[in-house]
Amino acid sequence: MQNHFELFHLPQQYAVDLKALDQAYREVQNQVHPDKFARSPDAEKRVAMQWATRANEAYQTLRSPMRRATYLCELNGVDLETESNTAMAPAFLMQQMEWREALDDARAAKDVNALAALDAELADTRRAQLDDIGGALDAQQYDKAALGVRQLMFLEKFGDEVAAAFDRMTD
Known part of the structure; x- marks a missing residue:
């Protein structure tokens, strides 16, 4: 097939x-x-x-860039283990905490501008993450690409949370 x-x-x-x-x-x-x-x-x-x-x-x-990257990893024998492998780089974990605090602060203050800034930062980070994943895949570094995809999944999910907060504030 x-x-x-x-x-x-x-x-x-x-x-x-x-x-x-x-x-x-x-x-x-x-x-x-x-x-x-x-x-x-x-x-x-x-x-x-x-x-x-x-x-x-x-x-x-x-x-879809994320689905394509996932598929390429799988074609090359790398299971993303999205359910069981939540290991992330310490710097990425710290960044997650900072973003969560920024989201909580923006919600509490009902600060649409802070949410917009957070959303823009996430968009830039997602673009950079996709570039990194593409580079890893081109270099046939599938384990590195898989880690990048798992991080991108967090970014996408968190971006959805920011968008939902934005919608609640602008309704």
């Missing part, structure tokens, strides 16, 4: 040409779209539906 990159005839690497991915996805969907098999036997309809579902999943995985 071919992997997601092979399905779309793309090189197996972190950097993905999104236009090429979009075009390849449309081509695959065009070939397997269930509507093309409306008059076909049930078995052919099922196979077409399975391929369409697989193409959708592959597309969503490769389109």
Whole structure:
């Protein structure tokens, strides 16, 4: 069975040409779209539906930088162990504590500007984290990339908390 990159005839690497991915996805969907098999036997309809579902999943995985990085780690034998491995660098843990305090302070003070500043800082950190993950994957340092993805997962989740606090304040 071919992997997601092979399905779309793309090189197996972190950097993905999104236009090429979009075009390849449309081509695959065009070939397997269930509507093309409306008059076909049930078995052919099922196979077409399975391929369409697989193409959708592959597309969503490769389109998302975090999911793509996770997938590349897994393809190269590194399980992210997201449920059991919560080890993080001490500096990252300290940064988490500082961000949590900043979020608590902004909530308590109902300070929209402080939340906006925290959100901007998180966005910059996420971009830098994605760059680091890409560099690790390009260098075939999959364990390092996996740690980066676990940290990115925290950043994404914390970013959601900041956005929720922002929404509550601006409602």
